[in-house]
Amino acid sequence: MTKVLLLKQILKALEAVHQGAVAAALQASDTATHEENVAENKYDTLGLEAAYLAQGQAKRVAECEEDVAAFKRLVATDFTETTPIAVGAVVTLEDDHGSEQRLFLGPAAGGLKVRFNDKDIIVITRSAPLGVALFGRFEGDEVDIDTGGEKKRYAIISVD
Numbered sequence: 001m002t003k004v005l006l007l008k009q010i011l012k013a014l015e016a017v018h019q020g021a022v023a024a025a026l027q028a029s030d031t032a033t034h035e036e037n038v039a040e041n042k043y044d045t046l047g048l049e050a051a052y053l054a055q056g057q058a059k060r061v062a063e064c065e066e067d068v069a070a071f072k073r074l075v076a077t078d079f080t081e082t083t084p085i086a087v088g089a090v091v092t093l094e095d096d097h098g099s100e101q102r103l104f105l106g107p108a109a110g111g112l113k114v115r116f117n118d119k120d121i122i123v124i125t126r127s128a129p130l131g132v133a134l135f136g137r138f139e140g141d142e143v144d145i146d147t148g149g150e151k152k153r154y155a156i157i158s159v160d
Contacts, residue, residue: 025057
């Protein structure tokens with residue numbers, strides 16, 4: 001696996017999310033400041049609601065910018081069987097039913113899904129329950145996580 005290419009793919013996806021957030025923020029701002037949304041009485045809250053939405057969208061844009069910056073600072077690191085799992089690792093897990101999933105332990109943007117080399121890779125962060133369980137572990141270890149009262153066990157098949 002060429003991790004540099006994977007990081008480029010993740011950055012491309014994050015930049016697309018950022019562009020969508022910028023477009024939504026602009027639209028919300030336009031709605032909030034449009035003359036038709038000026039309150040006619042104290043019960044007319046459309047303009048106020050649009051302003052709250054614009055504020056939330058602006059916050060989302062800032063979060064996207066932070067995610068992009070965090071991934072731009074990330075250096076592609078190779079992991080071996082003696083390297084503990086840390087930020088920058090690509091981890092392949094297998095559950096009790098034999099299903100595999102690939103995860104990228106990233107500095108931000110948890111939940112982002114990218115397609116790379118014909119496989120889906122999900123970005124998780126160290127603060128996610130699975131990220132907490134994986135951090136510091138090694139290839140060949142098993143981890144247990146509790147997801148809403150249901151325990152799941154995963155075998156760490158590979159760490160790249």
